[in-house]
Amino acid sequence: MSRQDKILLLILCLLAVVVWMAQAFFLEKPAGEGMLELQVSAPQATELNNVSWQELLAADGEKTWQIHGAQGILTVKYLHGQGIAVVESSCPDQICVQTGYINKAGQSIVCVPNQVILQLRLQEDAGGKGDIDAILR
Amino acid sequence: MPSCDKTAHRSMEARQLVLLALLIALSMGLHVVESSMPVVMPMPGIKLGLANIVTVICLFIFSAKEAIVIVILRLILVGIAAGTLFTPSFWISCGGGLASLIIMIFAKGLTKLSPIGISLLGAMSHNLGQLMVVSLIMSSQAVFYYLPWLIVWAIPMGLITGFSAKAAIKALRNAGVNDTMRSNQ
Numbered sequence: 001m002s003r004q005d006k007i008l009l010l011i012l013c014l015l016a017v018v019v020w021m022a023q024a025f026f027l028e029k030p031a032g033e034g035m036l037e038l039q040v041s042a043p044q045a046t047e048l049n050n051v052s053w054q055e056l057l058a059a060d061g062e063k064t065w066q067i068h069g070a071q072g073i074l075t076v077k078y079l080h081g082q083g084i085a086v087v088e089s090s091c092p093d094q095i096c097v098q099t100g101y102i103n104k105a106g107q108s109i110v111c112v113p114n115q116v117i118l119q120l121r122l123q124e125d126a127g128g129k130g131d132i133d134a135i136l137r
Numbered sequence: 138m139p140s141c142d143k144t145a146h147r148s149m150e151a152r153q154l155v156l157l158a159l160l161i162a163l164s165m166g167l168h169v170v171e172s173s174m175p176v177v178m179p180m181p182g183i184k185l186g187l188a189n190i191v192t193v194i195c196l197f198i199f200s201a202k203e204a205i206v207i208v209i210l211r212l213i214l215v216g217i218a219a220g221t222l223f224t225p226s227f228w229i230s231c232g233g234g235l236a237s238l239i240i241m242i243f244a245k246g247l248t249k250l251s252p253i254g255i256s257l258l259g260a261m262s263h264n265l266g267q268l269m270v271v272s273l274i275m276s277s278q279a280v281f282y283y284l285p286w287l288i289v290w291a292i293p294m295g296l297i298t299g300f301s302a303k304a305a306i307k308a309l310r311n312a313g314v315n316d317t318m319r320s321n322q
Contacts (some may be wrong), residue, residue, distance in 0.1 A: 005254035012257055012292055020285040041277060108279045112225055112271060117279045 023106070036105055038084060039119045044068040053123070056084075069114025076118065084118060086111065156314065157195075157203060164191035164211040165218070168230075172219070185294045186263040189237055193252050193259065193302035198309055201242045208238045229270045236266025252306060256299030260291040 001009075036053040056063055061080035064087070066073050072090020079085070083103030086096040089111055096111035108119040167187040188211060195204040212234050216222035221230075240262035241255050248254070264287040272280045 001253050002249065002251045004248060004250050005257075008250065008254045008257055009292070009296075012261065012288075012295075016285070016289045016292060019288050023282075023285045041275075041279075106282065108282045110271075110275065110280055110283075112229075112275065115275060117275060117277050119279045 035123055037121050037123045039121055040067060040116070041119075042067050042114075042116045043070045067116055069111060069116045071113055074111060074114055074116055084120065085109070086118070089114065152314075153199075156309075157199070157207065160191050160195055161207055161210050161214070164188040164207060165215055167191065168211060168215045169219070185290070186233060186237065186260050186298060188234070189241075189256060189259045189263060190298045190301045190305065192234075192238060192241060193256050193298065194305050194309070196241060196245050196255065197252055197302070197306050198314060201245070204238060204242065208234050225274050228274065229267050232270030233263040233267040236269075237263035251299075252302040253296065253299030256302055257292065257295035260295030260298060261288065264288070264291050 038051045038053065038056070040051070056078045057080070059078065063078045064075060066075055069090065073088075074086050074090070074096065075088035077085050077087045079101065083101040085101040086099070086109055089096050091111055091113035093113070096109050096114075096116070099109045102109055102118070102120055105120055105122045108117055110117050165188075167190060171185055171187045191211075192204050192208055195207050212227070212231050213222070215230070216227045221227045237259040241259045244250055244255050244258045250258070268280060268284065268287060272278060
């Protein structure tokens with residue numbers, strides 16, 4: 001390894017640490033369960049595309065439902081205290097399933113073959129992004 | 138003697154052709170090995186970039202021109218062989234392969250980095266290129282959630298491909314393949 005290589009390696013390591021920390025501190029907001037919202041983008045619109053967290057919380061600690069993806073069906077599960085996970089999917093690589101449970105704002109589960117994204121957001125972010133509530137003079 | 142020169146030139150061309158063919162075969166092999174490896178990346182379609190080893194070898198043994206040929210042929214041939222041509226996973230591979238190719242060509246031309254440094258940059262741009270294509274396919278920025286993960290992964294992968302490429306380049310040079318084997322000679 002030349003001197004330039006070592007400098008580059010150091011810069012990349014620093015970059016990795018900075019990006020990782022930036023995400024951990026600014027993007028993943030650990031929020032109370034009541035403050036979250038699940039946003040689902042899928043090729044086919046289903047009634048559960050945008051589930052409010054309250055609905056899930058009210059669902060007796062557990063709820064399983066299905067999302068129609070581009071090439072099959074994904075089974076999504078909410079488990080109280082754990083979060084949201086894809087428990088079954090028709091995709092070949094099963095990476096959405098292996099992602100496991102997500103429970104912080106900013107986290108997401110992505111299934112490329114099925115073109116489905118499950119994203120957890122803060123409700124305020126989801127609702128009034130950029131909206132002005134009031135102007136005081 | 139001119140005839141002797143011509144023979145030497147021909148044998149050089151033949152050697153170059155054989156080596157290029159071998160490198161394409163090797164890069165296809167690595168590409169396939171990588172897709173059949175147990176899942177280590179957090180996203181479907183995102184690959185570690187083992188085939189970058191060959192791109193780096195090619196940049197140091199030949200030149201940018203041959204590297205471009207090898208990468209494009211590898212992407213198309215693997216697409217045909219794996220039956221993924223023009224599917225999302227093909228475009229993701231293209232994003233990674235071409236992004237790392239462009240960055241590595243510039244890095245090779247502009248800096249004095251060794252194969253290891255070039256590989257590190259290649260791995261980083263490979264992952265970013267793939268992520269950009271995924272984001273385009275899904276038309277969502279949500280996938281950038283995986284960015285830190287991919288940047289962290291690029292470092293060990295870049296080192297692995299870098300050290301492999303360095304060893305291969307050394308072996309090839311020991312075997313009599315010199316680094317002046319370029320297309321215009």
